Amino acid sequence: MPAPHLTHPSRAGLGPVVPLVASMVSLCVGTSWAKSLFPIVGAAGVTGLRIGLSMLLLVAVQGPWRWRPTGRQLRAVAAYGVVLACMNLSFYACLRTLPLGVAIAIEFLGPLGVAVLYSGRRLDLAWVALAAGGIALLVAPHGGRAPLDPAGIGFALSAALFWGLYIVTGKRAAALVPERWIVCLGLCFASLVAVPVGVASAGASLLRPEVLAMGGVVALLCSALPYSLEMMALKRLPAHVFGVVLSLEPAVGALAAFAILGETLGGRQGIGIAAVVCASIGSTLARDAAPLKQAPPAAA
Numbered sequence: 001m002p003a004p005h006l007t008h009p010s011r012a013g014l015g016p017v018v019p020l021v022a023s024m025v026s027l028c029v030g031t032s033w034a035k036s037l038f039p040i041v042g043a044a045g046v047t048g049l050r051i052g053l054s055m056l057l058l059v060a061v062q063g064p065w066r067w068r069p070t071g072r073q074l075r076a077v078a079a080y081g082v083v084l085a086c087m088n089l090s091f092y093a094c095l096r097t098l099p100l101g102v103a104i105a106i107e108f109l110g111p112l113g114v115a116v117l118y119s120g121r122r123l124d125l126a127w128v129a130l131a132a133g134g135i136a137l138l139v140a141p142h143g144g145r146a147p148l149d150p151a152g153i154g155f156a157l158s159a160a161l162f163w164g165l166y167i168v169t170g171k172r173a174a175a176l177v178p179e180r181w182i183v184c185l186g187l188c189f190a191s192l193v194a195v196p197v198g199v200a201s202a203g204a205s206l207l208r209p210e211v212l213a214m215g216g217v218v219a220l221l222c223s224a225l226p227y228s229l230e231m232m233a234l235k236r237l238p239a240h241v242f243g244v245v246l247s248l249e250p251a252v253g254a255l256a257a258f259a260i261l262g263e264t265l266g267g268r269q270g271i272g273i274a275a276v277v278c279a280s281i282g283s284t285l286a287r288d289a290a291p292l293k294q295a296p297p298a299a300a
Contacts, residue, residue: 100254
């Protein structure tokens with residue numbers, strides 16, 4: 001089927017950007033809190049708890065059984081949900097050994113890749129090179145700091161791939177499914193993947209009262225609230241604009257991790273994050289000055 005119509009950024013206005021920024025702040029703060037649960041239930045346990053509780057919250061509030069989706073709509077939401085689960089499992093796995101700001105910067109290669117694919121301009125290759133240089137500064141050992149964990153980097157790159165797919169599948173779901181049902185049903189499908197993995201990893205520890213209480217806060221800040229806000233933005237913004245607006249997320253994540261977890265970055269790592277952010281901003285400015293390329297057809 002044809003991809004959703006892409007609206008030029010100048011016609012989209014600032015309205016859809018506001019919920020996207022709010023989503024970004026909520027997600028970074030919530031993820032910093034979530035990391036404090038790793039010693040108790042592990043990364044997979046936190047992921048399963050976060051997605052499972054978010055699903056229960058939205059199901060109770062929205063009652064998705066009142067809607068009867070077509071097979072086409074159900075497939076679109078299922079793809080969105082499965083990608084959502086894989087993205088979070090990969091991202092939380094990388095957070096076991098990587099600072100939050102570094103992890104987000106690496107993961108951001110996914111949205112930047114989507115932006116470049118939707119543009120097709122040669123100039124965007126320069127922005128990709130700038131982002132790659134920034135990532136190299138982030139992962140290279142320097143200043144007496146221990147080198148970053150290769151497995152953590154691998155999980156972050158996997159999360160980047162799934163984040164790019166999340167934008168594409170979310171955009172497709174937003175074009176086919178009423179907005180109020182997308183996140184709720186997507187989390188239902190995500191729970192089918194993430195919750196069993198979390199239970200297998202953490203077991204009965206997930207049922208401890210303090211873990212459930214903290215997990216509820218994390219679920220609200222990291223899933224229920226940001227994904228609902230993101231879906232509002234996805235409904236009204238082109239996929240490439242959606243990815244570019246998130247360009248500040250590595251910096252926001254680094255600030256949130258510093259304030260909540262006390263994580264600090266070296267000067268070169270700060271420059272690396274700035275390079276990733278600048279690559280996204282430069283890509284946006286270049287794209288605004290040229291006609292947009294039609295998005296590729298969505299997968300069947």
